[in-house]
Amino acid sequence: MISDVIVEDKERAFLFCNEAIVRGALESDVKVVAFYPGSPVSEILDTFFQISEKFGIKMEIATNEKVALEIVAGASMGGQRSLTAMKSVGLNVASDTFFSLGYTGINKGCVLVFADDPFCHSSQSEEDGRFFAENSYIPMLEPTDPVEAKAMVKKAFDLSEEYHTLILIRTTTRINHQSTIVPLEPLNRSDFKPQSFRSFNKKYSTVGVRARELKLEMLKRREKIRDEFENSEFNNVIEGTSKIGIITSGVSYNYVLEVKNKLKINPPILKLGTTYPLPEKLVQNFIKELKAVIIIEELSPYLERNVKTFAKDVNPELKIYGKQSDHFSEAFEYNVPIVYNALRDIFQIERGKDYNAILKNANQLKSILPTRIPVFCPGCPHRATFWAFQNAIGGKSSNIAFINDIGCYSMLLLNKEIYSKLHPDDLLLAMGATLGTGSGISLASEEKVISIIGDSTFFHAGLPGIVNICNNDENILVIILDNSVTAMTGQQPNPGTGYGPGNAPKNKIKIEEVLNGIGFNNIFINDCFDAKNAITSFKKAISQSGPTVIISRGPCALWNDRNKRKRGEKIQPYFVDQQICRKCHTCMRDFYCPAISMEDKETEYVDENGKEWRGFSSHISSELCDGCGVCSILCPYTNHEARSERDVIRILNKPREVRHDL
């Protein structure tokens, strides 16, 4: 809770890891922060969003991670402590600047928290970001839980200032999305004082001859830091009695501790918290008397390869168990059962828990369950957009190549059966990639290319691609889904929203003005909730040749609901009048709204011409309905404009109850 992140008179609090990271930065007197949101670190941004003003912290929600990193690096060079956080694929975006910073170094403490996402909970790849550290010579710390995450943030600021280098803190989803009791220390905040960049008299340029000098300095810096890490409080050895030891880091350490108790084994354990540069001597001392060592780390065999190298000098006979011995996988997350099964095998323990049998039994019971895939929320503008778009293309979906991108609309892919006309699983790579790949497909193939992109993604990584499309006069229709915020990550504002941290007003960048400036001649703007007119507009746009953009505009439902609540406005749900519903199922067949389901009992309606309509009518949940009204537009038996008692889908005269705790 925010109140515990900023509390002054408590010694401990129950904190979410991303909150603990913010607390660590507050206790370190951080002065400048910048972020682009991304799961699993979005809540670091969200927490600073609420408190930055109170603590005199300068905060920006940057257009992308590269800009965010540049902001905090520049702020550090300008004399202020600074921090950014991003997801692993965000560090890919920032990597150009990131590698140069390894060479130039920084001035005041500068910390980059980045989170890998084993199991791809909310990412497009399972990449292992630890190689960024090795490749950039930038030191890296890896916490095992929120307590250590906070301690590492504080240490990272000190190390950063001592060695004039950016410091990485690498987490994974299971670390970020964990809560526990965290010890608090005093905040000791100082007032913000502007510094003089010139007075520091430091140079941060790297190219050619200067880069070569810096490379040699960087190598020296690494060895100094390696010496320091040999004695770091974040590496610890648990003594043991067996000749088989364990080396681990991150969340896997927690699994090891739990399995050790369960199997009643007593191996020596080396937990590494400084994973670049690795403390070579510490590792060598740990392994030199062992017969075997087990390396437990998620994703790539990063520690494993390094330990193998370190063992050569001190214990060439050492047996190494890990991924290369097939005891652990390079894919997905670990958990207690995975570590338990591997250690039981290596330690040759016959009796034990059969976790696989538990799973097997459960899976048999669960065979009756339907899947529950994330879908667009009730009231989501994207549902309306894709209803209209599917109608506009009619049966001609084989003539188009539909290209997906990163955002809430990526969920089209998860629901590919429902949106089968669009083939939304054909192509989805990375933020903004819909535009470049769209250009490539239009060069290579005969289909009409439709590229979709959200407003935040457009500003984040879409600008170079859209300029390229216009510049090369590509025959592409770009649909910009403008819901006003960065919805997927928790509805943070973006350059098109008009406000920033602490809800302070910001210059609002209008997408159509950007496109006009670039030179687009074909620009259509749709109100996506005006769904019937949107069909006409889509049809017209599809028939254009040359670069064309449709901006499909309508606010994110979650964000809009929250704003309505703040303004004291009621949400008016719709209902289905079952007395006159014709049971045609249009509202369910084509719209896929979680608020609409089918009645279990059959009913009958006889209309004024004596025609009988028998079947299962639809039902709108008044708790879930957001009142967007699009289902009433697409109902063939409702005249949306007339709003009469003869309409099947009408507004319910009772406002929706809204959760107070969300």
Place this chain on the structure above:
Amino acid sequence: MTYNIMTCGVGGQGLMLLSNIIGLACAENNLNIRTAETHGLAQRSGSIYTHIRIGDDAFSPLIPYGEADALLGMEAIETLRYIEFLKPNGIIILNNYIWHPVQSTYERVKNPQGKYLNIESIINKLNKYSNHLFLINALDIAIEAGNSLTTNVVLLGALIHTKDFPLSFNQLEETLPRVVPKSALDVNKKALFLGYKSIE
């Protein structure tokens, strides 16, 4: 000793509030707690869960399969979905509520005579795993308490009664003012109390 609670439901049901209340109560009463939560993509009317582990031996943020003392389900389908985390014969606190996913409605449109999965079939399966199932009409109780949206707090009240649950009614009640707005405090207190009474 570690007391493990697996809570689950559908995005938007107020699961996060539950782990927050329990977490704050643990912090106030010097109990160790570790939780693992779902955030991000899974919130959109998707399946969500929280692992809650109270005690000094809980190192892993995730409950190992077959080790949850209690499974608290806000919704029936999602309760069965996480059944592997429950101890054999562990306690199930089940909200008498089923929320059909859009995918099921999509199937029914193709075949209207085909029925949705009903809650009885799910209870039948749950009973095969544990004979300690408590079915709570949380919505009715929440309405009695004064707000239909307090079903999560009703179920929390019921959980207090389960064997070995390490927090008392008073300890949980004392944390409510920190997590719910003043205007909703009395309703939530009543919901906690009525939930507590529901399985006496």
